[in-house]
Amino acid sequence: MASADKLINTDVPEKDVFALHFLQSLSNLKTQNPLNSPAKSIDRVRKIKKAAYVSMARAAGGTSRLWSRALLRRAAKDDNKSVRFSRRKRKVTWKISSKRRKSNNQRAPVVEEAAERLRNLVPGGGGMETSKLMEETAHYIKCLSMQVKVMQCLVDGLSQK
Amino acid sequence: MSNRRSRQSSNASRISDDQMIDLVSKLRQFLPEIHERRRSDKVSASKVLQETCNYIRKLHREVDNLSDRLSQLLDSVDEDGPEAAVIRSLLM
Numbered sequence: 001m002a003s004a005d006k007l008i009n010t011d012v013p014e015k016d017v018f019a020l021h022f023l024q025s026l027s028n029l030k031t032q033n034p035l036n037s038p039a040k041s042i043d044r045v046r047k048i049k050k051a052a053y054v055s056m057a058r059a060a061g062g063t064s065r066l067w068s069r070a071l072l073r074r075a076a077k078d079d080n081k082s083v084r085f086s087r088r089k090r091k092v093t094w095k096i097s098s099k100r101r102k103s104n105n106q107r108a109p110v111v112e113e114a115a116e117r118l119r120n121l122v123p124g125g126g127g128m129e130t131s132k133l134m135e136e137t138a139h140y141i142k143c144l145s146m147q148v149k150v151m152q153c154l155v156d157g158l159s160q161k
Numbered sequence: 162m163s164n165r166r167s168r169q170s171s172n173a174s175r176i177s178d179d180q181m182i183d184l185v186s187k188l189r190q191f192l193p194e195i196h197e198r199r200r201s202d203k204v205s206a207s208k209v210l211q212e213t214c215n216y217i218r219k220l221h222r223e224v225d226n227l228s229d230r231l232s233q234l235l236d237s238v239d240e241d242g243p244e245a246a247v248i249r250s251l252l253m
Binding site for chain 2: 010026030041044045048049052053108110111113114115117118121122130131134135137138140141142144145147148151152154155158159
Protein backbone atom coordinates (compact mmCIF):
# COMPACT_ATOMS: atom_id res chain seq x y z
CA MET A 1 0.00 0.00 0.00
CA ALA A 2 2.93 2.32 0.69
CA SER A 3 4.00 1.93 -2.92
CA ALA A 4 0.76 3.54 -4.04
CA ASP A 5 1.71 6.70 -2.16
CA LYS A 6 5.01 6.91 -3.99
CA LEU A 7 3.33 6.73 -7.37
CA ILE A 8 0.74 9.39 -6.72
CA ASN A 9 1.85 12.92 -6.06
CA THR A 10 -0.75 15.65 -5.89
CA ASP A 11 1.27 18.50 -4.49
CA VAL A 12 0.54 21.91 -5.89
CA PRO A 13 2.70 25.03 -5.66
CA GLU A 14 2.11 27.73 -3.10
CA LYS A 15 -0.54 30.38 -3.55
CA ASP A 16 1.92 33.09 -4.52
CA VAL A 17 3.03 31.10 -7.55
CA PHE A 18 -0.54 31.17 -8.82
CA ALA A 19 -0.88 34.84 -7.88
CA LEU A 20 2.28 35.77 -9.74
CA HIS A 21 1.28 33.97 -12.93
CA PHE A 22 -2.19 35.46 -12.84
CA LEU A 23 -0.95 39.00 -12.26
CA GLN A 24 1.51 38.64 -15.12
CA SER A 25 -1.31 37.48 -17.36
CA LEU A 26 -3.45 40.42 -16.32
CA SER A 27 -0.71 42.94 -16.93
CA ASN A 28 -0.13 41.42 -20.38
CA LEU A 29 -3.82 41.86 -21.06
CA LYS A 30 -3.60 45.49 -20.04
CA THR A 31 -0.71 46.26 -22.35
CA GLN A 32 -2.43 44.50 -25.25
CA ASN A 33 -5.72 46.25 -24.68
CA PRO A 34 -5.30 49.86 -23.59
CA LEU A 35 -8.18 51.04 -21.47
CA ASN A 36 -9.36 53.57 -23.98
CA SER A 37 -10.14 51.06 -26.69
CA PRO A 38 -13.86 50.38 -27.01
CA ALA A 39 -13.78 46.69 -26.19
CA LYS A 40 -17.04 45.02 -25.35
CA SER A 41 -17.31 44.08 -21.71
CA ILE A 42 -18.10 40.46 -22.45
CA ASP A 43 -14.88 40.17 -24.46
CA ARG A 44 -12.97 41.57 -21.51
CA VAL A 45 -14.56 39.06 -19.17
CA ARG A 46 -13.80 36.23 -21.54
CA LYS A 47 -10.18 37.32 -21.82
CA ILE A 48 -9.78 37.53 -18.06
CA LYS A 49 -11.34 34.11 -17.63
CA LYS A 50 -9.02 32.63 -20.19
CA ALA A 51 -6.03 34.33 -18.55
CA ALA A 52 -7.12 32.78 -15.26
CA TYR A 53 -7.20 29.25 -16.67
CA VAL A 54 -4.00 29.57 -18.66
CA SER A 55 -2.06 31.11 -15.79
CA MET A 56 -3.38 28.41 -13.48
CA ALA A 57 -2.22 25.70 -15.88
CA ARG A 58 1.21 27.32 -16.10
CA ALA A 59 1.53 27.76 -12.35
CA ALA A 60 0.54 24.15 -11.79
CA GLY A 61 3.46 22.86 -13.81
CA GLY A 62 2.75 23.71 -17.43
CA THR A 63 3.06 20.61 -19.53
CA SER A 64 3.97 18.18 -16.78
CA ARG A 65 0.35 17.35 -15.98
CA LEU A 66 -2.16 15.89 -18.40
CA TRP A 67 -4.93 18.29 -17.50
CA SER A 68 -2.74 21.40 -17.71
CA ARG A 69 -1.32 20.20 -21.00
CA ALA A 70 -4.80 19.69 -22.44
CA LEU A 71 -5.90 23.09 -21.16
CA LEU A 72 -2.92 24.89 -22.69
CA ARG A 73 -3.38 23.02 -25.94
CA ARG A 74 -7.03 24.04 -26.07
CA ALA A 75 -6.17 27.67 -25.34
CA ALA A 76 -3.42 27.73 -27.95
CA LYS A 77 -5.75 26.26 -30.53
CA ASP A 78 -8.13 29.17 -29.96
CA ASP A 79 -5.30 31.57 -30.58
CA ASN A 80 -3.95 29.55 -33.52
CA LYS A 81 -0.62 29.23 -31.80
CA SER A 82 1.30 26.07 -31.09
CA VAL A 83 2.29 24.91 -27.64
CA ARG A 84 5.82 23.87 -27.07
CA PHE A 85 6.14 20.65 -25.15
CA SER A 86 9.35 19.81 -23.36
CA ARG A 87 10.85 16.70 -24.83
CA ARG A 88 11.17 14.04 -22.23
CA LYS A 89 11.91 10.40 -22.61
CA ARG A 90 8.82 8.72 -21.29
CA LYS A 91 8.51 4.98 -20.93
CA VAL A 92 4.80 5.10 -20.38
CA THR A 93 2.18 7.13 -22.10
CA TRP A 94 -0.84 7.87 -19.97
CA LYS A 95 -3.18 8.65 -22.78
CA ILE A 96 -5.04 5.75 -24.33
CA SER A 97 -7.77 5.81 -26.91
CA SER A 98 -11.27 5.69 -25.56
CA LYS A 99 -12.01 2.44 -27.36
CA ARG A 100 -9.13 0.70 -25.65
CA ARG A 101 -10.07 2.35 -22.41
CA LYS A 102 -13.53 0.84 -22.57
CA SER A 103 -12.15 -2.66 -22.98
CA ASN A 104 -9.76 -2.14 -20.05
CA ASN A 105 -12.51 -1.24 -17.68
CA GLN A 106 -13.12 -3.65 -14.89
CA ARG A 107 -14.80 -1.16 -12.59
CA ALA A 108 -18.38 -1.35 -11.55
CA PRO A 109 -20.58 0.29 -14.18
CA VAL A 110 -22.00 2.78 -11.72
CA VAL A 111 -18.47 3.99 -10.97
CA GLU A 112 -17.70 4.21 -14.67
CA GLU A 113 -20.82 6.25 -15.26
CA ALA A 114 -19.79 8.83 -12.68
CA ALA A 115 -16.24 8.77 -14.03
CA GLU A 116 -17.59 9.55 -17.48
CA ARG A 117 -19.23 12.71 -16.18
CA LEU A 118 -15.98 13.64 -14.48
CA ARG A 119 -14.12 13.15 -17.75
CA ASN A 120 -16.20 15.85 -19.35
CA LEU A 121 -15.22 18.30 -16.62
CA VAL A 122 -11.50 17.71 -16.28
CA PRO A 123 -9.43 18.92 -19.24
CA GLY A 124 -7.97 16.03 -21.18
CA GLY A 125 -10.05 13.54 -19.26
CA GLY A 126 -11.32 11.76 -22.34
CA GLY A 127 -8.09 9.86 -22.93
CA MET A 128 -7.43 8.88 -19.35
CA GLU A 129 -7.95 5.62 -17.65
CA THR A 130 -10.10 5.84 -14.56
CA SER A 131 -7.29 5.56 -12.06
CA LYS A 132 -5.26 8.22 -13.82
CA LEU A 133 -8.37 10.35 -14.04
CA MET A 134 -8.69 10.30 -10.26
CA GLU A 135 -5.15 11.47 -9.76
CA GLU A 136 -5.47 14.25 -12.33
CA THR A 137 -8.79 15.29 -10.82
CA ALA A 138 -7.27 15.63 -7.36
CA HIS A 139 -4.53 17.87 -8.68
CA TYR A 140 -6.97 19.84 -10.82
CA ILE A 141 -9.27 20.49 -7.88
CA LYS A 142 -6.42 21.71 -5.71
CA CYS A 143 -5.20 24.07 -8.41
CA LEU A 144 -8.68 25.35 -9.18
CA SER A 145 -9.40 26.16 -5.56
CA MET A 146 -6.03 27.90 -5.28
CA GLN A 147 -6.83 29.97 -8.35
CA VAL A 148 -10.24 30.87 -6.93
CA LYS A 149 -8.59 32.00 -3.69
CA VAL A 150 -6.16 34.20 -5.58
CA MET A 151 -8.93 35.80 -7.61
CA GLN A 152 -11.05 36.31 -4.51
CA CYS A 153 -8.15 38.06 -2.76
CA LEU A 154 -7.65 40.29 -5.75
CA VAL A 155 -11.32 41.19 -5.92
CA ASP A 156 -11.48 41.86 -2.19
CA GLY A 157 -8.37 44.00 -2.32
CA LEU A 158 -9.62 46.03 -5.24
CA SER A 159 -13.06 46.50 -3.72
CA GLN A 160 -11.78 48.14 -0.59
CA LYS A 161 -11.28 51.67 -1.67
CA MET B 162 10.71 17.15 -11.59
CA SER B 163 10.53 15.26 -14.86
CA ASN B 164 12.25 12.28 -13.27
CA ARG B 165 9.23 11.68 -11.14
CA ARG B 166 7.20 10.80 -14.20
CA SER B 167 9.59 8.29 -15.66
CA ARG B 168 9.83 6.44 -12.39
CA GLN B 169 6.15 5.60 -12.38
CA SER B 170 5.59 1.98 -13.17
CA SER B 171 4.14 0.74 -16.38
CA ASN B 172 1.69 -1.31 -14.39
CA ALA B 173 -0.21 1.78 -13.40
CA SER B 174 -2.99 1.11 -15.85
CA ARG B 175 -3.68 -2.08 -13.95
CA ILE B 176 -3.96 -0.51 -10.53
CA SER B 177 -5.60 -2.93 -8.19
CA ASP B 178 -8.87 -2.30 -6.48
CA ASP B 179 -7.06 -1.63 -3.22
CA GLN B 180 -5.13 1.19 -4.78
CA MET B 181 -8.31 2.43 -6.37
CA ILE B 182 -9.93 2.64 -2.96
CA ASP B 183 -6.88 4.46 -1.69
CA LEU B 184 -7.11 6.97 -4.54
CA VAL B 185 -10.78 7.52 -3.90
CA SER B 186 -10.16 8.19 -0.23
CA LYS B 187 -7.43 10.63 -1.17
CA LEU B 188 -9.84 12.40 -3.48
CA ARG B 189 -12.32 12.58 -0.66
CA GLN B 190 -9.86 14.56 1.43
CA PHE B 191 -9.92 17.42 -1.00
CA LEU B 192 -13.65 17.70 -1.19
CA PRO B 193 -15.54 19.88 1.22
CA GLU B 194 -17.49 18.13 3.95
CA ILE B 195 -19.74 15.54 2.35
CA HIS B 196 -22.99 14.72 4.00
CA GLU B 197 -22.17 11.10 4.80
CA ARG B 198 -24.98 9.24 6.37
CA ARG B 199 -23.36 5.85 6.04
CA ARG B 200 -20.44 4.37 7.92
CA SER B 201 -17.33 6.11 6.81
CA ASP B 202 -15.36 2.90 6.25
CA LYS B 203 -17.47 1.97 3.26
CA VAL B 204 -16.45 4.61 0.78
CA SER B 205 -18.98 4.92 -1.98
CA ALA B 206 -16.85 5.58 -5.01
CA SER B 207 -19.65 6.77 -7.21
CA LYS B 208 -20.84 9.16 -4.50
CA VAL B 209 -17.37 10.63 -4.20
CA LEU B 210 -17.16 11.02 -7.95
CA GLN B 211 -20.55 12.68 -8.04
CA GLU B 212 -19.52 15.12 -5.31
CA THR B 213 -16.30 15.79 -7.20
CA CYS B 214 -18.25 16.68 -10.33
CA ASN B 215 -20.43 19.06 -8.35
CA TYR B 216 -17.44 20.65 -6.70
CA ILE B 217 -15.64 21.17 -10.01
CA ARG B 218 -18.75 22.74 -11.52
CA LYS B 219 -19.03 25.01 -8.50
CA LEU B 220 -15.40 26.09 -8.87
CA HIS B 221 -15.91 26.80 -12.57
CA ARG B 222 -18.89 28.99 -11.70
CA GLU B 223 -16.84 30.85 -9.13
CA VAL B 224 -14.10 31.50 -11.67
CA ASP B 225 -16.77 32.90 -14.00
CA ASN B 226 -18.20 35.18 -11.33
CA LEU B 227 -14.82 36.40 -10.18
CA SER B 228 -13.73 37.05 -13.75
CA ASP B 229 -16.83 39.14 -14.20
CA ARG B 230 -16.19 41.18 -11.07
CA LEU B 231 -12.52 41.57 -11.88
CA SER B 232 -13.38 42.90 -15.30
CA GLN B 233 -15.56 45.58 -13.74
CA LEU B 234 -13.06 46.44 -11.05
CA LEU B 235 -10.06 46.58 -13.32
CA ASP B 236 -11.84 49.10 -15.49
CA SER B 237 -11.94 51.65 -12.74
CA VAL B 238 -8.32 51.19 -11.69
CA ASP B 239 -5.93 54.09 -12.08
CA GLU B 240 -2.35 53.28 -12.85
CA ASP B 241 -0.89 54.43 -9.55
CA GLY B 242 -2.32 54.67 -6.12
CA PRO B 243 -3.67 52.14 -3.68
CA GLU B 244 -4.03 49.37 -6.26
CA ALA B 245 -0.28 48.98 -6.55
CA ALA B 246 -0.20 48.49 -2.79
CA VAL B 247 -2.85 45.80 -3.10
CA ILE B 248 -0.84 43.96 -5.70
CA ARG B 249 2.23 44.17 -3.57
CA SER B 250 0.36 42.83 -0.58
CA LEU B 251 -0.85 39.87 -2.61
CA LEU B 252 2.68 38.94 -3.46
CA MET B 253 3.88 38.96 0.14
